Amino acid sequence: MTLEDRREMPTVYEPAEDSRLLADTAVERVDGGVALEVGVGFGYVAAQVASATETRVVGCDINPEACVRAREAGIETVRSNLTDPFAADSFDVVLFNPPYLPTPPEEEWDDPLEHALSGGEDGRRVIRPFLDDLGRVLRPAGRCLLLVSSLTDIDAVVKLAADAGFESREVAEESFPFERLVVLEITHANS
Numbered sequence: 001m002t003l004e005d006r007r008e009m010p011t012v013y014e015p016a017e018d019s020r021l022l023a024d025t026a027v028e029r030v031d032g033g034v035a036l037e038v039g040v041g042f043g044y045v046a047a048q049v050a051s052a053t054e055t056r057v058v059g060c061d062i063n064p065e066a067c068v069r070a071r072e073a074g075i076e077t078v079r080s081n082l083t084d085p086f087a088a089d090s091f092d093v094v095l096f097n098p099p100y101l102p103t104p105p106e107e108e109w110d111d112p113l114e115h116a117l118s119g120g121e122d123g124r125r126v127i128r129p130f131l132d133d134l135g136r137v138l139r140p141a142g143r144c145l146l147l148v149s150s151l152t153d154i155d156a157v158v159k160l161a162a163d164a165g166f167e168s169r170e171v172a173e174e175s176f177p178f179e180r181l182v183v184l185e186i187t188h189a190n191s
């Protein structure tokens with residue numbers, strides 16, 4: 001690969017069907033309070049929610065270029081690994097369209113787009129630690145809207161959420177020939 005090729009490669013995930021499904025669902029179901037979009041990318045989802053509702057939306061992303069792009073889209077954004085830097089009970093809403101494609105180790109290529117797409121061998125490598133820390137940053141009556149694909153095994157994600165102390169239910173879905181996309185609404189169990 002030449003330096004020229006590398007310059008032309010996208011380094012931030014372009015909004016796609018999954019981004020649109022999450023944005024449309026969030027605009028319908030969220031209004032008010034403080035929301036965090038994890039993995040904010042270009043800021044598409046966060047900007048839709050900020051402009052269509054009364055919600056204050058902040059973003060975070062592990063990819064520094066994504067943080068620049070999201071700020072250009074008007075979203076206050078910090079560089080972070082998942083929810084690590086945020087204080088306990090900070091958010092009424094957490095949104096995440098995670099990297100979810102199952103990817104065998106020999107196909108990992110270690111660049112920012114891989115971090116946007118690859119969910120490791122089972123597709124749940126990033127979802128697992130995300131759910132483990134979600135209960136800390138989400139307020140007691142808060143909720144998370146998590147985009148999940150059938151490629152990632154939706155039932156397995158629901159089980160991970162239950163193991164972390166949450167209830168989940170499907171609130172939106174869209175089917176394609178090769179996958180089904182679902183938005184799970186995740187709340188503290190017994191909330």
Ligand SMILES: C[S@@+](CC[C@H](N)C(=O)[O-])C[C@H]1O[C@@H](n2cnc3c(N)ncnc32)[C@H](O)[C@@H]1O
Nearest residue numbers: 013015019039040041061062063081082097116
């Ligand atoms: C599928 S893309 C979604 C981008 C955007 N939210 C959208 O819907 O168009 C996943 C995003 O998660 C970010 N990401 C991956 N791992 C992360 C982590 N550990 N912490 C924060 N962001 C992460 C990627 O850099 C990428 O921007």
